[in-house]
Amino acid sequence: MSPGDAQALIRRAVHNELNSHDGLRFRFTIRKSDEKGITTKEIVQTADGDVARLISSGDKPLTAEQAAAEKERLDNLYNHPEIQAHRKNREHADESRGDELARVLPDAFLFTYAGMAETPSGPSVKLAFVPNPGFTPPDYEARVFHGMAGEVWVDQRQERMTRFDAHLISDVEFGWGIFGKLFKGGTILVEAQDVGNHHWEQTHERLNLTGKELMFKDLVINTTEDESNYQQVPNNWTYKDAIHALENTPGK
Numbered sequence: 001m002s003p004g005d006a007q008a009l010i011r012r013a014v015h016n017e018l019n020s021h022d023g024l025r026f027r028f029t030i031r032k033s034d035e036k037g038i039t040t041k042e043i044v045q046t047a048d049g050d051v052a053r054l055i056s057s058g059d060k061p062l063t064a065e066q067a068a069a070e071k072e073r074l075d076n077l078y079n080h081p082e083i084q085a086h087r088k089n090r091e092h093a094d095e096s097r098g099d100e101l102a103r104v105l106p107d108a109f110l111f112t113y114a115g116m117a118e119t120p121s122g123p124s125v126k127l128a129f130v131p132n133p134g135f136t137p138p139d140y141e142a143r144v145f146h147g148m149a150g151e152v153w154v155d156q157r158q159e160r161m162t163r164f165d166a167h168l169i170s171d172v173e174f175g176w177g178i179f180g181k182l183f184k185g186g187t188i189l190v191e192a193q194d195v196g197n198h199h200w201e202q203t204h205e206r207l208n209l210t211g212k213e214l215m216f217k218d219l220v221i222n223t224t225e226d227e228s229n230y231q232q233v234p235n236n237w238t239y240k241d242a243i244h245a246l247e248n249t250p251g252k
Helices: 003-018 064-079 081-108 141-147 239-247
Strands: 025-034 037-044 051-057 109-119 122-131 148-155 161-168 172-175 179-182 187-194 200-213 218-233
Touching (some): 003 081, 003 109, 003 148, 003 161, 051 064, 081 109, 081 141, 122 141
Antiparallel strands (some): 025 218, 109 122, 122 148, 148 161, 161 187, 172 179, 187 200, 200 218
16 A cells, blocks of 8 residues: 555545444443543433433442432433533534544644554554644644654544554644643554444543643643443433433443
8 A cells, every 4th residue: 555545545534534423322331540540431322412320430339329429410410401501512512623633634644554453343454654744733732743653543344443543752732621731652542443333433542641731730641441332322312311211220
């Protein structure tokens, strides 16, 4: 595969990523580990935004007090649609920022063929990437690409990105809600797969980053998220339907 073919493949993969709004909704679990500890939540996607229920803390079942607090939170959410509306707006803003960063990937890096790999969704084409010296970031957030190198894997059949594995090869400035600098040596790993009916979701994320926030506050991000147990739910479910479903699920 020539560098031109590799560049064309990543352009198609990004196009597919940005035009993948099939309207399907899913229910799944997400286990997150960070400096605050380990939590597992059950998530239901709806047109009104995602709804979450905490089902374990520290890999242990919720105590009676924790379970009662979670029920009270969901009951309050049910009775106050404005809370869910605010959450949906925040989700939409995050998705829009992610889409903008994905959109510039083919221009931000130079790609070369690096072999093949097997993934849960089938064989993927491995592409190595380095910063494109001719790339001009369209905004402050995209500046981070100047200091990244690594590999991106593209599903051979569906041409969707299955893995983004990057490391920082230099200190970089960034902007994503907060502003500051990320230090050389940090790593970012994101994996995705087909969870059913050709619907793709992120299933693993590992961030190991250090730096400085604005005003010289130390920044340490050491987070792992794993998503699993995907089950499709009706597309017309509202966030209140999601709350009913979550409250009727036994604790895990």
